[in-house]
Amino acid sequence: LITLHGIEKTYQMGDISVPVLKGISLAIRQGELIALTGSSGSGKSTLMNILGCLDRPTAGEYWLEGQEISQLSADERALLRNRKLGFVFQSFNLLARTSAIENVAMPLSYSTENLSSSEARKRAAEMLGRVGLGDRLDHYPSQLSGGQQQRVAIARALINHPPVLFADEPTGNLDSRTSEEVLQMFEQLNAEEGITIIMVTHDPKVAGHAKQIIRIEDGLIQDNAAADGP
Amino acid sequence: LITLHGIEKTYQMGDISVPVLKGISLAIRQGELIALTGSSGSGKSTLMNILGCLDRPTAGEYWLEGQEISQLSADERALLRNRKLGFVFQSFNLLARTSAIENVAMPLSYSTENLSSSEARKRAAEMLGRVGLGDRLDHYPSQLSGGQQQRVAIARALINHPPVLFADEPTGNLDSRTSEEVLQMFEQLNAEEGITIIMVTHDPKVAGHAKQIIRIEDGLIQDNAAADGP
Numbered sequence: 001l002i003t004l005h006g007i008e009k010t011y012q013m014g015d016i017s018v019p020v021l022k023g024i025s026l027a028i029r030q031g032e033l034i035a036l037t038g039s040s041g042s043g044k045s046t047l048m049n050i051l052g053c054l055d056r057p058t059a060g061e062y063w064l065e066g067q068e069i070s071q072l073s074a075d076e077r078a079l080l081r082n083r084k085l086g087f088v089f090q091s092f093n094l095l096a097r098t099s100a101i102e103n104v105a106m107p108l109s110y111s112t113e114n115l116s117s118s119e120a121r122k123r124a125a126e127m128l129g130r131v132g133l134g135d136r137l138d139h140y141p142s143q144l145s146g147g148q149q150q151r152v153a154i155a156r157a158l159i160n161h162p163p164v165l166f167a168d169e170p171t172g173n174l175d176s177r178t179s180e181e182v183l184q185m186f187e188q189l190n191a192e193e194g195i196t197i198i199m200v201t202h203d204p205k206v207a208g209h210a211k212q213i214i215r216i217e218d219g220l221i222q223d224n225a226a227a228d229g230p
Numbered sequence: 231l232i233t234l235h236g237i238e239k240t241y242q243m244g245d246i247s248v249p250v251l252k253g254i255s256l257a258i259r260q261g262e263l264i265a266l267t268g269s270s271g272s273g274k275s276t277l278m279n280i281l282g283c284l285d286r287p288t289a290g291e292y293w294l295e296g297q298e299i300s301q302l303s304a305d306e307r308a309l310l311r312n313r314k315l316g317f318v319f320q321s322f323n324l325l326a327r328t329s330a331i332e333n334v335a336m337p338l339s340y341s342t343e344n345l346s347s348s349e350a351r352k353r354a355a356e357m358l359g360r361v362g363l364g365d366r367l368d369h370y371p372s373q374l375s376g377g378q379q380q381r382v383a384i385a386r387a388l389i390n391h392p393p394v395l396f397a398d399e400p401t402g403n404l405d406s407r408t409s410e411e412v413l414q415m416f417e418q419l420n421a422e423e424g425i426t427i428i429m430v431t432h433d434p435k436v437a438g439h440a441k442q443i444i445r446i447e448d449g450l451i452q453d454n455a456a457a458d459g460p
């Protein structure tokens with residue numbers, strides 16, 4: 001499904017070069033459930049942004065479903081994202097001036113299904129119910145707790161049933177019981193709908209839910225192995 | 231040092247009332263190191279905002295160093311915060327258009343010490359060095375990883391050596407080694423400088439570093455007990 005070959009990312013700050021990804025190569029098959037771990041600043045979000053077509057590498061190749069996409073334009077990448085990829089951001093990126101239910105319903109406007117606004121609203125409400133926020137539909141992000149905002153971001157990423165979900169620290173603001181509920185929902189989507197899931201996490205318990213763990217340090221992959229599952 | 235008596239907080243959303251804190255009473259002595267836990271949406275950040283003088287309760291009393299402060303004006307609360315309280319926000323709240331070192335140096339302008347700008351800069355650099363960001367001084371928040379932004383927020387909260395530090399999920403975006411470093415720094419500040427520390431956390435390992443654990447559920451305290459320390 002996904003192949004990365006020699007992916008590099010270097011930021012330019014004036015005359016200083018900041019190399020962040022230094023040659024990442026990996027392959028991800030359809031239906032996998034993968035945890036990406038590594039210390040703070042090691043390059044996980046940078047790698048996720050490239051995988052999620054939010055950013056371009058400075059070198060290397062990215063093959064998605066047989067198409068090499070590292071040099072697509074911003075518009076072409078946006079089209080790809082809206083059709084195929086769900087993304088949960090480390091800092092949520094909710095629209096501040098729209099309510100929880102409106103934030104979640106927003107990606108439905110890209111869907112090929114052409115839903116009526118009441119049908120879209122109904123689905124958004126149902127997805128928010130699945131993450132335990134059925135009684136918070138009309139709250140604005142500033143009227144939600146950190147973990148509630150995180151769950152709105154998760155619901156929004158899943159509303160279009162994307163074949164691939166990228167989740168950057170999806171449980172960082174959640175207590176253990178709510179984390180467990182979110183992870184079980186991910187496992188169910190992976191098992192029943194075959195959604196390919198790649199999640200960044202600092203939590204060994206979360207990584208334990210994955211079938212494969214990729215560890216990145218200082219911009220390079222250090223291990224890439226099957227998890228010793230439960 | 232701190233006494234809360236029957237603290238309530240209810241939000242008004244049009245004609246709907248959302249009761250969040252339903253009668254919180256507790257006492258915190260100088261020099262304590264306390265963990266505040268509870269599920270997502272239980273009221274932890276709301277309670278922290280009241281304790282940190284960022285918000286006012288709808289009912290109840292808040293005694294800080296013998297002064298009842300629940301009805302202070304916004305200006306009076308700002309003065310109190312700048313002089314006595316350090317606060318690490320769950321969503322960091324860094325100034326987007328200023329660099330890491332400038333963000334950290336900012337509270338020094340409230341300090342009674344009247345530092346020169348080069349002395350202020352030197353101290354901010356040293357504090358950032360303590361959280362492992364000595365090589366990221368001139369990066370802007372958007373050029374930092376999630377965990378690096380969190381550490382800038384921690385450095386900023388500590389730069390004035392406040393007698394009380396409130397930290398809302400200070401390690402939520404940090405890997406276990408970096409988390410451990412931050413917690414050891416907190417323990418050292420508590421042991422050597424007597425700083426009173428109240429931290430919200432979802433992580434049982436973090437709570438394990440505290441001497442006392444307060445658990446809040448649905449706006450009420452469920453337990454308030456000494457931690458079975460190591």
Ligand SMILES: Nc1ncnc2c1ncn2[C@@H]1O[C@H](COP(=O)(O)OP(=O)(O)OP(=O)(O)O)[C@@H](O)[C@H]1O
Nearest residue numbers: 143144145146147148241270271272273274275276
């Ligand atoms: N401005 C507001 N208006 C209405 N409701 C609010 C507002 N701010 C917070 N709430 C509600 O108050 C409740 C408690 O929020 P709070 O942020 O204190 O939770 P928390 O314990 O910090 O949760 P988390 O662990 O997810 O950060 C939540 O259910 C939230 O929806």
Ligand SMILES: Nc1ncnc2c1ncn2[C@@H]1O[C@H](COP(=O)(O)OP(=O)(O)OP(=O)(O)O)[C@@H](O)[C@H]1O
Nearest residue numbers: 011040041042043044045046373374375376377378
């Ligand atoms: N726009 C940028 N310009 C310069 N450097 C950047 C930029 N964005 C990120 N960086 C640097 O790239 C490195 C990796 O960042 P990244 O966000 O990928 O880390 P991460 O592994 O997700 O960390 P965390 O676990 O803290 O979220 C960091 O050292 C950061 O300072």
Ligand SMILES: [Mg+2]
Nearest residue numbers: 045090375376
């Ligand atoms: Mg990150």
Ligand SMILES: [Mg+2]
Nearest residue numbers: 145146275320
């Ligand atoms: Mg909170």
